[in-house]
Amino acid sequence: MSTDAVLIVMGAAILGFGLPSTIVKRLWLSVPLLALVAGVLLGPEALAVLRPDTLAENHKVLEELARVTLAVSLVGTGLQFQRADLRANWKRGGMLLTVGMVGMWLTTSAGAWLLLDVEPWIALLIGAILTPTDPVVASSLVTGRLAEANLPRWLRRSLQLEAGANDGLALVFVLVSALVLTLPGDEAGTIVEETVGQVAIAVAAGLLIGFVTGKLVDLAEDHQAASAGYFLVSALALALLTVGAVHALGGTGVLASFVAGVTFSLVLGERYAEELEQMQSALEHLLVVPVFVFFGAVVPWEGWTALGWSGIAFALWALMVRRPGIAALALAPTRTPRRGVAFLSWYGPLGVAAIYYALFVERYGLEEFDRVFAACTLAIAVSVIAFSVTATPGVRRYAGRKARTTLRHPLTKDIDGAP
DSSP: OOHHHHHHHHHHHHHHHHTTHHHHHHTTOOHHHHHHHHHHHHSTTTTOSOOGGGSTTHHHHHHHHHHHHHHHHHHHHHHTOOHHHHHHHHHHHHHIIIIIHHHHHHHHHHHHHHHSOOOHHHHHHHHHHTOSOOHHHHHHHHSSHHHHHHSOHHHHHHHHHHHHHHHHHHHHHHHHHHHHHHSOTTOHHHHHHHHHHHHHHHHHHHHHHHHHHHHHHHHHHHTTOSOTTHHHHHHHHHHHHHHHHHHHHTSOHHHHHHHHHHHHHHHHTTTTHHHHHHHHHHHHHHHHHHHHHHHHHHOOHHHHHHHHHHHHHHHHHHHHTSSHHHHHHHHGGGTOOHHHHHHHHHOOOOOHHHHHHHHHGGGGOOTTHHHHHHHHHHHHHHHHHHHHHHHHHHHHHHHGGGGGGTOOOTTSSOTTOOO
16 A cells, blocks of 8 residues: 555545535535545455555554544644533533443443453443544534534533543543453552553643643734744644653543643633634544544454344444433433433444544453454444434434524535525
8 A cells, every 4th residue: 555545545535525514414424424435445345445454553553543633633622612611511511421431331331241242341341442422523513503503502512521521531441441351360459550640640731731832822922923823733733742742651642632622722711712613623624534534444344244243233232222321311410401411312422532442452462352343343333324314413303493594405505594
């Protein structure tokens, strides 16, 4: 697989799926879904234009690509939060990040144990990988003119808060499961120490990096020290700095990226909210397409076949059982409106975060890795398909009659009803 071929494919995909992205939403599709299909068609099992299987570390390439994409998306998500958002959504978000996360982990693990014929700790590892709500796919649902016209701010921020924070917190479940499988039984202290240490480093470093960077950018803006376009790229620099620095310190850069983004946003206030949202949208189009194209090219067809009908049953379990009842239970004490509970109970997509964790555990040398990877990737693919085709109808159903002026046929000129 030549570098030129990869560059041509990725550049064409970003342009081909990014330019008509508004029309794609109207057609009840999504950019991640189209990129996934393109990766499958261009991969080794079809046209063989992309051949990741010829690379010595093809999984490592996708893992690093997913890690950087997550970092950028999480910083972008964090940048959209203001103090009012945190005050309005702390209880709802807190319940989804405690009761919701633990419930989704255990429910998904139970499905893996019952349907995939794996030992309990392998089932818990699979459940941990599939616990986080993906910020990349979720962001495509709750950002843009369509979402802003039809979904209230509290609903959009609740989903973003959950997706942003639980990506990093899910590492706790992944680490515990993986370390129990690979360390001697008498090293429980090591497991706790490593898990707590990574999370503590991530939170502390994210706060520090976000605060210092925000102050520096604010100072530069006040004194007009930076060129006009520099501010927009500072968020990208923040993501790369955070994920690299925290990883070097031994923490989880995924959680740190969200913490840094929120802290950065709180330091700067709402002065640059519109510019930051535009920048996030552009960066996500730039990075999301390559991740899902590459993912489509490396999906383990043989592994999926080996799982058989039990694999399909588990993927459906992860889609239909993993979240709906658990999220509704978590939201019960929060006085969330029924429509909001229904929306949040369904829209908990899997995506880049699950791809990253599915590849992250390969470093532990598990004998069952191929089976774990096959089960997780099948669940991810089913989730991407399901949430892509239900996103626009779900927004319309939530908005009710008011949505009729904002959702039009693909050939109409404007998605927001403007003449």
